[in-house]
Amino acid sequence: MSAPSRFDRGHTDDLMSFLAASPTPYHAVAHAAERLDKAGFRQVAETDAWDGTSGGKYVLRGGAIVAWYVPEGAEPHTPFRIVGAHTDSPNLRVKPRPDIGAHGWRQAAVEIYGGPLLNSWLDRDLGLAGRLTLRDGSTRLVxxxxxxxxxxxxxIHLDRSVNSDGLKLDKQRHLQPVWGMGDDVRDGDLIAFLEETSDIPAGEVTGWDLMVHSVEPPAYLGRDKELVAGPRMDNLLSVHAGTAALTAVAAHGADLRYIPVLAAFDHEENGSQSDTGADGPLLGGVLERSVFARGGSYEDRARAFAGTVCLSSDTGHAVHPNYAERHDPTHHPRVDGGPILKVNVNNRYATDGSGRAVFAAACEKADVPFQSFVSNNSMPCGTTIGPITAARHGIRTVDIGVAILSMHSARELCGAKDPFLLANVLVAFLEG
Structure with a gap:
């Protein structure tokens, strides 16, 4: 088949636009869906009967999206090639009773989501975004x-030891943001403000999923603009790359040997156990229904899953110049050194030797270098959707990603080349 054009610096420019437009998982999947629509994909409802026609389709559920492309003549037992990612990032999220205040300050009550670097949210201009649910059951993004x-x-005058003893933050007392002045704080003020700014009739909002975000836009950084600073790279960088790769492959996909899939889940940062998380039934249900819609049997489903491979793409740790001793001494991934292959023998990552071979083949086909990451033996290792996907669906899974600094900060840092290097590898992988 004729390969799609290689991604270049324009891909990174587009990533920055995607990050800025996606302050929440709900916005991220909405923008991914817009890109899929433009590429000829169509949304299918989970409540409808599905047909077995070829072409691109996707399912939206909350802050998650699963998209796939069925080439002409695909057999029911045709295996899948899946790019897995997640849409959520650690942040501060609005509580059920948002309106609090003290000493003349109007504040919003927030709860900590995931494991953010708390200090990175201090003294930063913050916006508010998310999903509002109305009385009729419809939802509105705000x-x-x-x-x-x-x-x-x-x-510092009131905390003289902060620079010598370190900053100590109480999650309940010290992280409630201010958003105005006044002693007459009333229940409903924040939601009423959002109704007004969103042209929603007063009193129509009965539910909300809201979170704060930094309003500082992504930007190139460095002497030669060789770095990118921005929010939510963990893990919208992978969502963006996966969307771009899937649409590129679908545009040239007449003779694909596999069915390419993008699965972007919510709630990875707090364990993936939800109906939109990787530990839920969403992916398995979509893949099974795709097999059955094409006339397949349970035997076809088993054959398809047995030949399926998933690349779990998530950001990883680049070696930190000020803390190199925290990394494994022989594994120092660098920014712009190409995607990283994540390995952990205790299955915090799902990669094994056979999975490494699949990833290496994709990198070779794309003419992209890759690096290996393992944790320092004295440090605990993080995890991803990879082991969950492998265990839940019996699918061979490989953990990969892009090396960044300041992971889980309100603003993270990556190399300007790595996003499009990753996208090129994902194209090669999805093509098979």
Whole structure:
């Protein structure tokens, strides 16, 4: 088949636009869906009967999306090639009773989501975005993308030891942002403000999933603009690359040997146990229904899954110049050194030798170098959707990603070349 054009610096420019437009998982999947629509994909409802026609399709559920492309003549037992990722990032999320305040300050009550670097949210201009649910059961995305909230740090004059003893933050007392002044704080003020700014009639909002975000846009950084600083790279960088790769492959996919899939889940940062998380039934249900819609049997489903491979793409740790001793001494992934292959013999990552061979073949086909990552033996190793996907579906899974600094900060840092290097590898992988 004729390979899609290689991604270049323009891909990184587009990533920055995607990050800025996707302050929440709900916005991220909505923008991914828009890109799929433009590429000829169509949304299918989970409540409808599915047909077995060829072409691109996708399912949206909350902050998750699963998209796939069925080439002409695909057999029911045709295996899948899956790019897995997640849409959520650690942040501060609004509580059921958002309106609090003290001493003349109007504040918003927030809860900690995932494992953020808490200090990175201090003294930063914050917007508010998410999903509102109305009385009729419909939902509306909202994004106040301007300085609205701020978590003010205590002045050094009132905490003289902060630089010598370190900053100590109480998650309940010290992270509630201010968003105005006044002693007459009333229940419903924040939601009423969002109704007004979103042209929703007063009192129509009965549910919400809201979170704060930094309004500082992504930017190139460095002497030669060789770095990118921006929010939510963990893990919208992979969601963006997977969407770009899937649409590119679908545009040239007449003779694909596999069915290419993008599965972007929510709730990875807190364990993936939800109906939109990797530990839920979403992916398995979509893949099975795709097999059965094409006239397949349970035997065909088993054959398809047995030949399926998933690349679990998530950001990883680049060697930190100020903390090199925290990394494995012989594994120092560098930014712009190509994607990283994540390995952990205790199955915190799903990669094994056969999976490494699949990834190496994709990198060779794409003419992209790759690096290996393992944790320092004295440090605990993080995990991803990879082991969950492998265990839940019996699918061979390989953990990969892009090396970054400041993971779980409100603003992270990567090399400007790595995003499009990853996208090129994902294209080669999905093509088979």
């Amino acid at each position: 994004n106040v993308d301007r300085p609205l909230l701020r978590v003010p740090q205590l002045a």
